[in-house]
Amino acid sequence: RLAQLAAQQGVTFSPFEMKPETILERVANERRNRSLGPEVAGLKQRAMQLLTQARASLAASDISTAETLASQVLALNLPESAFAPTEDSPARLISAIQQAKQQLSGVRPAGAQAVVPASGPYTGNVAAAAVYDPTRDWTRNVPASAYQPAPTSRGMSLVQQAEDALRRGDHATAIEYFRQASAYLQELDPVTAQRVQDVLQQDAARTATMNLMAGGVPAPTDPVAQQQIAARQLATEVAQKESKALALRDSNPQQGLQMLQDTRRTVENAAVDPTTRDQLLRRLDRQIADFQQYMEQNRPRIEREQKxxxxxxxxxxxxxxxxxxxxxxxxxxxxxxxxxxxxxxxxxxxxxxxxxxxxxxxxxxxxxxxxxxxxxxxxxxxAIKDAKEQGFLAQLASVDRASIPFDDSNPYLMPDATSWADLTKRRSKLTEAGRQRSERELEIEEKLKMPVMLQFENAPLVRVLDYMAKLADINLHLDPQGLGSEGVTTDTPVTISLTQEISLKSALNLILEPLHLTYVIKDDVLKITSEQYRRGTVYPVVYNVADLVSPVPNFVGQGLHLDTAYQQALTQLGIGPNASPISPVAMVAGRNGSAATAAVNPTILAQMSSAAAHASPGRTSMPFSAGGGGMGGAALADFDSLIDLIETTVSPNSWDSVGGPGSISPFPTNLSLVISQTQEVHEQISDLLEQLRRMQDLQVTVEVRFITLNDNFFERIGVDFDFDIDDKIDGRRGVKFGQIVQAGDPTGDADQQLDTRDLRDRDSGKGVTVGLSAPNVFSADLDIPFRQGSYSLAVPQFGGYDPTAGASLGFAILSDIEAFFFIEAAQGDRRSNVLQAPKVTLFNGQYGMVADQSTSPFVISVVPVVGDFAAAQQPVVTMVNEGTFLTVQPVVSQDRRFVRMTIIPYFAKIKEVNEFTFVGSETTTESTSAEGNQNQPNDATKKANARSTTRSGTTVQLPTVSSFYVLTTVSVPDGGTVLLGGIKRLSEGRNEFGVPLLDKIPYVNRLFKNVGVGRETQSLMMMVTPRIIIAEEEEEKLGITQ
Structure with missing residues (x-):
């Protein structure tokens, strides 16, 4: 805005000052560059650099380099509007190059030199006569005369429209108008006609250059212009080669001569007019002759320089x-x-x-x-050392990681959603059942599940099928032979009206079944053919049925009761009505090494049937294999059940057993079925196997909680109160240490002597009262005793009485009345809550077992073994289990909401083990020994008698087992809990002993009464909680749908 204001002032600036017009021009250029964007601005900068280099090459008469740079500018694809009117542009550069070519081809520069041969005719160009050529010069003299302005001709009108298009920047439209105007050159004045020709030549040159850069040939527009362009290009190339050859004449004349000769051959083969070709050939011949003459004259020097x-x-x-x-x-x-x-x-x-x-x-x-x-x-x-250290640390970390507890509230833990989705995608390609289809065929099979809705009434069959093929984007082919066999044409009318979407597969069946047609996926297309053709086309498919032919085994444990353990032990020795000694497993090779004479136990091989020799061809009956400890084991493959099911339910009349084309054979090595059938039957078999897998894909986690509540209580306050009344009968006491001994005094340690009592029976004397400890039995010290015995009787018989649990206090008062007092007070309350919760996950309908047990061997009997001149006894050993056992069989309801369970919880504990000995013989031995003088015994005389009894026999162990179990069947909702049953026990006792009458006197009665209270309470509850596990449901929780 300031530059515009300055321009309006009308001030005259000197040549060295900045003018407002210059500033406005720079502002316009900057705005134009910004409007073009950063990428176009960068391209324009590159174009300006190339234009500058091209101008410099053109000024140095290097037309070839200028043309190359011009083609690079054109390759940038910048519009003409990107260049300001005052800036150089590709169009202006091409025009300048064309003018320079015209000057070089028609006029020789004044300073040019020409070599004239010394002898022979001079074949150089001579001056041509100035003859008017109407084909090249359209100028003519027109007499001046008065005339009225004629209306604008058609050619001039086209030229004006072309000029208007150029001013608008529409180059393509302008060129089109100029081409149309070239047809009316006779109607145009010479200046306008020349303008038209110049524009068309510039456009032709520009197009030719762009085609050359692209590796193509310029498209012919005007034959005359094309010839002129080719002649100019050839003349330019010849001039360049001559210049390069002259530069090499002194340094390498052989190379310069070879260059001229190659250029001459190029001119001979060039597609130019003969006049131009002859002129250029004469020109090259002169140069070649000069080179040869020069080389002949300077041969020694040239050879020396060459060497x-x-x-x-x-x-x-x-x-x-x-x-x-x-x-x-x-x-x-x-x-x-x-x-x-x-x-x-x-x-x-x-x-x-x-x-x-x-x-x-x-x-x-x-x-x-x-x-x-x-x-x-x-x-x-x-690196190896570091890898060893890392491996060691990783292994320890793995062990530590394995110690992380698992929350069993969710017994079925899926991987994270991302890794599981990736794994599912990878494994789906590996587990694809059926023949090997191409990617296109698999895509067609997947698109048959696409939902469609059709509305056609009496429409041609080909139109309906074409619509469905385009809708699903699949290739559909009509089999002419199949349609002809059913009398159906492509114009057969079809009517179908659907108000809801159905799968494309179902829609095809609705359309094709009334016409007795069907479809097959073959050769990367969906082929529409006849039902007869489809039924007659069978192909084999391998189905992996390992999960269906390997039955879920039932793990049935051995008998848990004691009598069952005894019976099993005797049966193993062949004793009893059900005795069946177990022979060892053997596998014996044939004498000649052949399989025909070998004795093979079929259960040794994992998938070999014991009834293989008696089975029908292609069938294999697989037995159950016993597991460790007789508790069942894995079941071997059973193909017969699945084959019979398929043959009886899927197209029964199409199998080879009834004369059909289909066949089915098991391959036990990888637990698969090879079925050769039609596509329709294969689809039904796939659906059947999928449904069987869905029904089998049910697991149940069963948790049984055994809760034992115990409460043991006791309380006792025992008082032992006794006293003695002195009898007053005392004799003379012993002599103490230091006392003068008189005649009749006792001797010895006075502290160790008792008082001497006068116990003589006199008929006269004072009367005394003494105590009795029992009827007619005097007490030991003749004192009158008072004793009560309730203290030791009033002990609680329940509750686990422990006298050390409380406090005790005892003291004695020794006087004329000796009182003895002892009190003991104890109270205890033991409570326990013991939980045992075995948990097991098993398949629907499977019989499973979980046990937490310890097994102890016992010798319960012996079996006599008699041989030649010898006899012995063989012990009968049985295993007795103790602990917690649970056997369960869940059955999921049809709606998969309830679980019916047959549950047998069992508790066993070995209480004690008694021993019984069968006595066979008894021997008694007596011995007597004596030492010292036996006639006159003294302190050194010793005499001893010894007697020993030896018994020989057999001792057996008789364990006592305490058990508790429940046999029941319950129905529980998924995730719910039901109480199976339980036992409640209560043992309560009160022991109270005392002295009658005295134990009724308040306060005093505590001295003459003792009370002990004990109580034992036990409650055993058994609860069961099932949880149904469905694999598809677990995947849906992760957000993954198949």
Missing amino acids: NQEVTQKIGEETERLRDRQTKLAQMVDQYNQLMREQRFAEAEVVAKKAAELDPENPVTKQLVLNARFIRQYSESM
Whole structure:
């Protein structure tokens, strides 16, 4: 805006000052560049550089380089509007190049030199007569006369429209108008006609240059213009070759001569007019003659220079080769050092070997190889050491990771959604059943599930099928032979009206079945053919049925009761009504090494049937294999059931057993079926197998909780209150230490002597009262005792009484009345809640077992064994289990909401083990020993008698097992809990003992009464909780749908 205001002031600026017009022009250019965007602005900058270089080449008369640069500018595809009117542009450059070519082809420069041969006729160009050629010069003299302005001709009108299009920037429209105007050149004035020709020639040159850059041939527009362009290009090429040859005449005349000769052959084969060709050939012949003459005159010098040049070239090549080797070696050393710094030792060794191959005798390359090899081996050793450490740590981490507890509230844990989706996608390609279809056929099979809705009434069959094929984007082919066999044509009317979407497969069946047609996927197309053709086309398909032919085994445990254990032990020895000794498993090879004479136990091989010799051809009956401990085991494959099911339910009349084309055979090695049938039957078989797998894909997690509640309570306050009343009968006490002994005094330790009592029975004397400890039995000290015995009787019989659980207190008062008092108070309350929750996951309908047990062997009997002159006894050993056992069989309801379970929980515990001995013989031995003088015994005389009894016999063990179990069947909802049953036990006792009457006196009665209270309470509850596991449901929880 400021520049516009300055321009309006009318001020005159000097040549060295900045003018407002210059500023406005720069602003316009900047706006134009910004409007073009950053990419176009960059292209324009590149174009301006190329235009500058082309102008410089054109100024130096290097037209070929200018044309190459001009073609590069045109390849940028910049519009003409991207260049300002004051800027150079590709169109202006091409026009300048065309003008320069015209000048070079028609006029020789004034300073040009021409070599004239010394002898012979001069064949150079002579001045031609100035003759008017109406085909090239359209100017003519027109007499001046008065005339009225004629209306604008058709040609002038086209020229004006072309000029208007150029001003609008519409180059293509302008060229089209100029081409139309070229047909009316006779109606145009010479200036306008020349303008039309110039524009068309410039456009032709531009198009030709672009085609040459693209590797093509310029499209002919005007034959005359095309000839002129070809002549100019050829003349330019000849001039360039002459210039290059002249430059080589002194240094390498042979090469210059060869260049001129090659140029002459090019001119001879050029598609130009004969006049131009002859002129150029004469011109080249002169140059060739000059070169030959020059070479003949200077042959010695040329040969000498050529030899010197060869020697110099050889020395230079050797020097260059040495320099190049040194350069490459330096680069390899740098690369080697860089690889060493990056610890890429293997690659560094390869570089060192290449350097050694380049310069084997160089000490540097030898050292590089040695260093690289040593460092690589050392790095590999360190890598192995590091890998060992990492592996050790990873293994320890794996062990530690395995100790992470698992939350069994969700017994079925799926992987994360992303990894499971990837795994499903990968495995779906590997588990694709059926024949090997191409990708296109698999795509067609998938698109048959696409929902469609059709509305056609009496429409041709081909139209309906074509609509469905385009809708599903599949290739559909009508089999003419199949349609002809059913009398159906492509114009057969079809009527179908659907209000809801159905699958494309169902829609095809609705349309084709009334016409007795069907479809098959074959040869990468959906082929419409007759039902007869489809029924007659069978192909084999391999079905993997490992999960269907391997039955789910029932794991039935051995008897848990004690009598069952006894019976099993005796049966194994062949004793009893059901005795069946087990023979060892044997596998014996034939005498001649052939399989026909071998005795093979079929259960040794995993998939060999014991009834294989009696089975029908192609059928295999697989027995059950016993597991460890007699608790059942894995079941071998049973193909017969599945084959019979398929043959009786899927197209029964199409199998070879009834004369049909289909066949079915098992392949036990990989547990698969090979079925040869038609496509329709294959589809039905696939549906049947899928439904069977869906029904089998049910698992149940059963958790049984055994909860045992115990409460043991006891309380006792025991008082033992006794006293003695002195009898007053005392004698003379013993003599104490230091006392003067008189006649009649007792001697000895006075502290160890008792009081001497006068117990003589006198008929007269004072009367005394003494105590009795029992009827007519005096007490030991004749004191009158008071004793009560309730203290030891009032002990609680339940509750687990422990006297040390409380406190006790005892004291005695010794006087005329000796009182003895002892009190003991104890109370205890033991409560326990024991939970045992076995949990097992098994298939629907499977019989499973879980046990937490310990097994103890017992000798319960012996069997006499009699041989020649010998007899012995063989012990009968049985295994007795104790612990928790659970056997369960779940059956899921049809709606998959309830579970019916047959449950047998069993608790067993070995209480005690009694022993019983069968006595066979008894021997008694007596012995007597004596020492010292037996006639007059003294302190050294000793006499001893000994007696021993020896018994021989057999001892057997008789364990006592306490067990508890429940046999029941319940129905429980999925995730619900039901109480199976339980047992409640209560043992309560009260022991109270005391002295009558005294134990009724308040407060005092505690001295004459003792009470003990005990109670034992036990409650055993059994609850079961099932959870149904459906694999598809677990996948849906992850958001994955098949």
